[in-house]
Amino acid sequence: MSKTLFERIWDSHVVDERPGEPVLLFVDLHLVHEVTSPQAFESLRLAGRPVRRTDLTIATMDHNVPTEPGPVRDTIAKAQLDALARNCANFGVPLNATGSGREGIVHVMGPELGLTQPGMTIVCGDSHTSTHGAFGALAFGIGTSEVEHVLATQTLLQARPRTMRVRFAGELPFGVGAKDMVLGAIGRIGVAGGVGHVIEYGGPAVESLSMEGRMTVCNMTIEAGARAGMVAPDETTFTYIEGRPAAPSGAAWERALDEWRALRTDADAVFDAEVEIDVASLVPQVTWGTNPGMVGPIDSSVPDPANYDDPVEREAVERALRYMGLEPGTPLDGIPVDRVFIGSCTNSRIEDLRAAAEVVDGHRVAPSVRAMVVPGSAKVKRQAEDEGLDRVFTGAGFEWREAGCSMCLGMNPDILAAGERCASTSNRNFEGRQGAGGRTHLLSPTMAAAAAISGHLTDVRELR
């Protein structure tokens, strides 16, 4: 019987099934951070329940942490970080705390430790858990009640989603990368286009991506409304995992490879929906509005609401343009920015930093811009420093920070002031996302670097 990759993983994780009920699925890896866990641990404590599988659970501190060395000054944030430390100690959950050397954004930490492996089910109280699907895993975000359920039972009740294949055909042109692919896809599918579906990404343009590129694409799957995103594992995947701390070794590695090579979608498998995108015509993307679907190529202009037939959409675009302080018809290339943020679980890994550094090298941050680079983990930071990338950034006038979620979501001191316009490599441009009244333009790391240098949204392909 032909199966998709998703069906293979789903079917092999069914613990129990009852007619008319969601399926009980086993969770191979549960990632935890400080924001969505305190109430879950508290409820466990009140019910007198232990964490069932501390060996399949691991925590880190990422959302609240300041990205400058020193104590946490926000007392509420500190209370939440302390709660995580206390909960992990009391329940026996391994924790990579700030300063341990292994900490970082949870979706950067998992893969770099080799914990994220093909064929696994992976959950976390964070919607960007879809990132791990890049390894051919079924990975999705859950709420705090479900976090509690997984802690107590190592399972989750799940209704079976539908499947969608997004095929990226063609070869990526110069200056266009994974971030542009996924922004282009969301622009095409819409912010609710994937609702109820798990997306499998395929096609030559995906196969040619590195693991970090695949992580960027899978990371933003949630922004198209989909449950999860995944890429079938291949030699690129196995090469990445081999030798990492949690990776199997010796005979166990060979056995794992055999299992992982069977994780694919059969040629005649059927998806509930199919979308084909030709990357050859892709241009670097940038969002202009207040959700990731309000996006376009850098060589286009701010749209005119009058061109939207649907009155509901027209009003939404009008509202977005008012919030963003943009006039219809303004070319995107040339819109001045106040801040630049290179970081987040979407784009803060070593290849993102290398790509940005290459653009920055030999230039300086424009005097009107405050620019920041936040590596995704302590490990990425160390590697970047070994390669001298930090000096390229600081030499050009960027701030080089400690690892953390930082300005992606303004829960820590890295925050936009009202009206500030930011070119950001993160994943959401909702109203107030980076700070109340803050204006976010999402784009790739190289596009962010170009914006920092020129002081405005810029076509990186034309930068010399």
Next chain:
Amino acid sequence: MRALQQVTGKAAVLDRPDVDTDQIIPKQFLKRIERSGYGEFLFFDWMKDPDFELRRPEYEGAQILVAGRNFGCGSSREHAAWALEDAGYRVVLAPSFGDIFHTNATKTGLAPIELPEAELAEIKAALARRNELTVDLEALELTHPDGLRVPFEFDEFARHMLVNGLDEIGLTLQREASIAAYEQAHPARFDTSLLS
């Protein structure tokens, strides 16, 4: 969670598409470690606008929210459902919901009910004449004092949990034998305690 069988009360209408959970409950309130007290921060930034729909006096005390498509999209924060429930809402009616928000709501005692746009339009018209609605999760229908009757669908398992206010974890733990059998047959490849 509080059991939910039937609600009769006022509705508030928020007719915007793609209302994301950052708007429902902004990030600064996610730093809390309590599960309660989020109601006063519901739509915190939008509430600053005196013209914000939910500030209308006729919506005060509303228990039903009538929303636009893709309500609750974006971040997985369950705090969004907690804020709505704590502010007094027991039901949200919308053409569609963000997936994770939909699940979170059902676990919070907040019923997310999907209805076609045409039926929502009828309901809104009736509400404009008289702001009162009954939502019955046992009979699976909505009724308005003017006589409008709208049946709706709801996942049977989620409905059963909501109507009885059941503890899902307790139920799952009764399936201990299945979980243990799976674990026996699928030993883990790693031990996270070696990675911290």
